[in-house]
Amino acid sequence: MKLKLEQIEARLQALIEVRLVSALPGFIVEDLVVQKLANAMKSNLTENEDGQQIAPNVFTLIANPQDAERWQEPKLLNALINSLKIVGGEAGFIFTAPPTISFVKDPQLQENQIDVLASQQLEIEADTRGMTPSNENAAAPSDNDAFPQNAFLIVDGVKVFPLMHTVVNIGRRLDNQLVIDDPRISRNHAQLRSIKGRFVIFDLNSTGGTFVNAQRTSQSVLYPGDVISLAGVPLVFGQDNPPPRPDMAGTAPLSQASADRPTAFLNRQTGNLGDKEEE
Numbered sequence: 001m002k003l004k005l006e007q008i009e010a011r012l013q014a015l016i017e018v019r020l021v022s023a024l025p026g027f028i029v030e031d032l033v034v035q036k037l038a039n040a041m042k043s044n045l046t047e048n049e050d051g052q053q054i055a056p057n058v059f060t061l062i063a064n065p066q067d068a069e070r071w072q073e074p075k076l077l078n079a080l081i082n083s084l085k086i087v088g089g090e091a092g093f094i095f096t097a098p099p100t101i102s103f104v105k106d107p108q109l110q111e112n113q114i115d116v117l118a119s120q121q122l123e124i125e126a127d128t129r130g131m132t133p134s135n136e137n138a139a140a141p142s143d144n145d146a147f148p149q150n151a152f153l154i155v156d157g158v159k160v161f162p163l164m165h166t167v168v169n170i171g172r173r174l175d176n177q178l179v180i181d182d183p184r185i186s187r188n189h190a191q192l193r194s195i196k197g198r199f200v201i202f203d204l205n206s207t208g209g210t211f212v213n214a215q216r217t218s219q220s221v222l223y224p225g226d227v228i229s230l231a232g233v234p235l236v237f238g239q240d241n242p243p244p245r246p247d248m249a250g251t252a253p254l255s256q257a258s259a260d261r262p263t264a265f266l267n268r269q270t271g272n273l274g275d276k277e278e279e
Contacts, residue, residue, distance in 0.1 A: 003090040009038035012087045019079035027076060033114055040118035041084065045093065055093035056118040058213040059084070059101045060227050063114045065157065068103040071114075077101050102214040102227050107157055117225035119213070146197035153228075154236040155180065163199065168192040170230065171204075184208050184231035192222075199237070201228065208232065 003011060013034045020027055037059065044056040059080075063071060084099045109115070151163040161178055169176040171189040180189075186206040192199050202219045203210035208231020212220045222228075228235040 002092050003087065005042055005091070008042060008087055008091060009035055011090065012038050012083055015083035015086055016079055019083065020076070023075040023079055024073065027073075029076075029080075033116070036114075036116040037080070037084065038087075040116045041088065041093075044118045048094070053091075053093050055088045055095055055099075057095050057097045057099045058119045058226075059099065060117040060119075060213065060225055061101060061103050061114055062109065062117065063103060064107055064109040064111060067109075067111060067114070072103055100214050119223050119225055147194050148197055148199055148239060151199060151237070151239040153178070154238060156234060163192065166194040180230070180233060182231075182233050184233060186231070189230050198222065206231065 013031065016029050016034060020029065040059065041055055046054045048054055061068075061071070080101055081099050085095065088095060088099075147166065148163070153161045153163065155161055155178070165177065168178060169188065169191050170178045170180065170185075171187050172179065172181060172185050173187040176188070186204070186208065188204045189206040189208075190210050191202045191204055193202065194200075199222045200219060201210065201212065201217070201222055203217065209216050211217065211229040212222070213227050214229075220226075222237045224237065224239045226237045228237060
């Protein structure tokens, strides 16, 4: 029998518990975390031309730096990913790519709290494929450009860099618009370009590579909540009031006011469950 939408959360909880009993005894994924994962999956469903429901395949868990390191336990990630795949299959969803889970370190979150974003890894539109990024100087957008408004990058979890130009070069060299002084970063590492109202990131033949949601890429359209890694240096793409996107309906960009957003608890041992208390 096909799993109903209202049954997804309970089924996901049961699958995760069974897998963690043998893989990580004593590690408990609290109900609120499962609820957020289930809601993220259900809220970001789309349909293809045949009416089949397409499930999100990129899940981003946002936590403070200490928890992010602890929770990136391979057995835990495998349990979560496998449970998502099984639940999606039982509900009749289609994954266009195997689900992945990545972490964003947010120092503003307190210990044992977590937030969940979900999106789909999509191919770039045909008219953006094969484009060769240029090293032209960044230009301010004109009134006629379909420029993505209020977009920004969160660099290494602490620095907010507003995206104000149609071309933004990123690297170690001082003539880049975004300079990242880290030995892992190439002198000219990556470039952001505004194309039809979206930012597209291009890797500029960097040594350490460019990754979006844990997948290596040469060019990729960015959506709010996407996690970029430049040779291991994390950046999060965000956008206040982004243009509508059906499969992102239930998510929101990261905000400097992240301390005020509802979060979930993920404890190693049984503990209290609840939303973040107001200060």
